[in-house]
Amino acid sequence: MMKCIAVLLLCLASGAAAAAEDPASAARAASDQLEAATVQLQEAESARDRVKALTDTVQAYEAGLGAMRDGLRRVARRETQLIAQLRSREDEVADLLGILQTIETSAPPVLLLHPSGPLGSARSAMMLAEVTPGLQARVEALKRDLKEVQTLRLLQQNAAGTLHTGLAGIQQARAALSTAIADRTDLPRRFTYDPVRTSILISSIETLEGFASGLANIVEGEIAQSSADITAQRGEIALPVQGLVLRGYGAQDAAGISRPGLLIAARPRAMVASPTAATIRYRGPLLDLGNVVILEPQPDMLFVLSGLAEVFGEAGQVIPKGTPVGLMGGVTPEVGAILSLSGEGAGTDRTETLYIEVRLNDSPVDPEIWFRTDKDG
Structure with missing residues (x-):
C-alpha cells in the first residue's frame, strides 16, 4: 500500500507545474483598462483640448481591447491546459480518493496490524505519517486547479459585458474625434491647398514617386519656410499605428x-x-493606393502613409x-468574434495593412533607419 501511495504521488507531481503567468490577473487588468477608458471618454467631452483628450481616449480603448484579447487568449490556453491535465490524471485522482477513503474508514486496530509484527506496524505507521501530508498537499493542489478552471470560465462569461461596453465606447470616441478634428481651427498653416492643381497633377502621373515630386505644384502661393529637424529622433520614432511589421524595405510580396x-x-x-510634428502635404485618394496621407516632418523629407479608410486634417496644416491623421479600414469584430479569437495565435486579428514610405531628397530610404519597429507591435 505504501509503495502504491508513493508511485501515485510521483505521477501526480509530474503533471502539476505551476503556471509562469497568471492569465486571470491579465484579463482583470484589461477589464480595468476598459473601464478607465469609459470614464476617460466622459471626461473628454468637457476637455479644453477635445482633440487631444479624445485621441488619448481612443488610444486607451485600443490598448484595453488589445489587452483583453490577449488576456482571453491566455485564459483559454490556461483553461485548456488545466482540463487536459485533470483528464490525464483521472485514474490517479480516483486512486488517490480511494486511498484517502480507505485511510479514513479503516478501524485503528487494522491500521496497526502488520504481517511483520509490531516492528513492521511501527515502520508502516511512520511511513504513513510521512506520506499523509503529501497526500493532503496533492488534494489541495487538485482543489486549486478545479477552482482555477471555475474562475477562468467565469472570467470568460463576464468578459462579454466588458467587451460590449468597450466596443461601444471606442466607436463613440472615434466619431467624436472625427468631429472634433473637423471643427478644429487653431492649427497654423504653411500653405493654401489648391484642389484643381491637385487633380491636374494626379491625372498626369502614374506613380507615387511622380506625385511626391510634384507636391510643390498643388499649392496656391508660396510655402512658408520651416526649420523643423527630426535628426535627433533617428531610429526612435514610433510607428504611426500599433501593429506588426509584415514586410520590410525592399522585401517581395507573394x-x-x-x-x-x-x-x-x-x-x-x-x-x-502623426509620428512627429509635421505639415500635412496631402491627404486623400491617390492612384491605386487608397487613401494616402503625406506628412513633411522636416524640409526635403516625406512620410507617406497609404491604405487608410478615413483621413483627417487638411493639407497645409502643421x-x-x-x-x-486617419483610421484603418475593416470592421471592428463583434463580441462573439473576439471571444472566439481567444484561443488563436497572436496577430490573427490584424487584418488591415498600412504602407509606410520615407522619402528623403525625393528618394525612398529604409523606414527602419528612422522608425522604431518593435516586432510585437
Missing part, C-alpha cells in the same frame, strides 16, 4: 513585387497618428506629434 517601404499589419479601425 507576387514577387518589392516596394521601398514597410508594410504594417494593424487591427480594424485602428487609429493612425500638426503636433500624435495628432490623428
